[in-house]
Amino acid sequence: MSQRQLMRTHRIGSATTLVDLKHHKVFDVVLGRSEGSLRAYLKRLPGREHVRVIVMGLSETYRRIAQEYFPNAMIVADRFHVVRLVNQHFLKLWQQHDPEGRKNRGLLSLMRRHHWNLSSVQKERLRQYLAQSPVLQALYFAKQQLNGFLVMKSLKRKRAQKMMPQFLALIAQFEQSPARALAQTLKSWLEPIVRMWRFTKSNGVTEGFHTKMEMLSRRAYGFRNFENYRMRVLAQCGWNGVINRV
Template sequence: MTDFLQLPSLRTLSVTDSGDAYTIEAESTQSLQQCPGCQGARLYRHGAQPQTYRDAPSHGKPVRIQILRRRYRCLDCKQTAFDPIPDLDGKRRATTRLVAFVCARSFSQTFAAVAREAALDAKTVRQIFADHVARLSQQVRFETPRVLGIDELKIIGAYRAMITNVEHKSIFDLRASRSKADLLTYFKNLPDKDRIQWVTMDMYDVYRQVVRATLPQARIVVDRFHIQRMANEVLEKLRKNLRTTLPERERLKLKDERFLLLKRQHDLDPLPMQQLDAWFDRFPQLNRAHALKEGFLSIWDAHSRADAEARFKVWRGHIDPELQEGFKALTTAMRNWYEEVFSYFDNRITNAYTESANSLTRLMHRMGRGYSFEVLRARMLYDERARQATRRILETAARREDTVGMAYFTRATARSRVAERRIIEYGPSIEVLVRQLEAGDFE
């Protein structure tokens, strides 16, 4: 008959099914051979003690194991000890299998849901997960990115810094603070920081100061969508101001034309373009602002940095006095971030995946209300399936020296190459995390 528990160090004696749970009577398959205190071998049986442990659910039911555990006393040092059962966790009344079950489930379910499934207290689940995360933080190291993305998000009452590996579309880290002092310390102590060649970010000057101070070799690229959005915001503000001057029916119509105004003109069909032309005939200022928006966005259609800079110079000269105030924030940003904006044309990277990671984190936070920042960070960084998607194995080969002759050497080395394998982790894949979220794996 198959042993119910299937644990090497325990033997099932009986199984009781109460309908909503299993109770297992078991005994140890091993006996104590050496005193854990003095390492002596002069031991004798010193009674037994009943103990109860929780095991991972089976057939959807909680499992409780009852063990009459043998106790021994050392004749030399008089110390007592129980028979060894490696399948039991050394910190709590649970099997190592249950601890592994809780750790795995806690990455995709709330602590309350895991607690119900395993018949544990939610506090116990939280403690098991915290211990697991502490081990992971010591064991798991992500390769420092060549192209790094940095952005901020506000969750659990504070602004946090999201750091990504742009090339591998993965999360590198999620920091508790985006403050300058914290980020300076973080990047100053970052292992292999000289690997970082590019950093993409929005126009938050603290990030630029931190990168210049700690990563002098890295070039900064402003995310193109942040600067382009400023041109759309100018047009949006003008549209809203015009709506206040219109009767209700036309006000609603101009509200509906918002997406036509923001869409690139070359992507519009003839009919929508005619709708816009009707507004442009009535409001020449809207027409000029729209043309400036289109002209600004066309800078990123350039094939080279020189072409892009030339287009910007022409565009800036076409801002008429009536619209200069509206475009002031944009022209100021271009002046203050000129080098970082046009560095895009030297390496066309964006911060889009960092933005995706931010959105993902916010959704996970909403689904796991009550989680601390540390728990949320752990669920983002240490998800096994997401990490596996970007994991790489590098192999290097070693050869023997030629001691007999070239002919022998050629044959021997073909057989005796010793491959050294190194596992490299680039961080959890953002795309895999998004797919898991969409599939409901984090509910």
């Protein structure tokens, strides 16, 4: 691995996939997803001290693994997973405030989407619905404001520093609301999340590999031998002609 090697871990059943985000290829697939099951592999992994960036979902297990075995790497939260977490928390709160409205598929589609992507007609329909519940309305627009921060990327350092007080103030508002659990998670992952503003890589590449890997498994009606599965993945998802077993 080079000094600019980008790696990411992703759960696939009971396996962990390491992906090179720079060269868009699967680096390896390792059986297990806990620190105990990955310890022997990671200790022998050559060049791990040169890894500079690791992109991951908000998994405490993988964060601890990254901190221990990749001491020089900067952890960056994956934007898709952060936005999804925010939306999941909001949908749960919506369910609590209006269980019947939550069942409406049309409203569900509007609630899930970014407000700035809605048409004027859709915005008006949503406005009329939210006007019936001031608490839900406040939560919705706070969620939209939060997502507005989360989707930003490629920011210059000065602009990112200027945005920080606003971002922290918004999280503080969530702490005083029914979304306090979300605020606690955001605070726990604050640095990796803020790094998304400067770092453009995401796990979209890995999600694509994940789909290919699931197709490989289905075509083979599952794999009884993990090593056969691993070699097939390496061959189909970026194998460079050399298979090294660490």
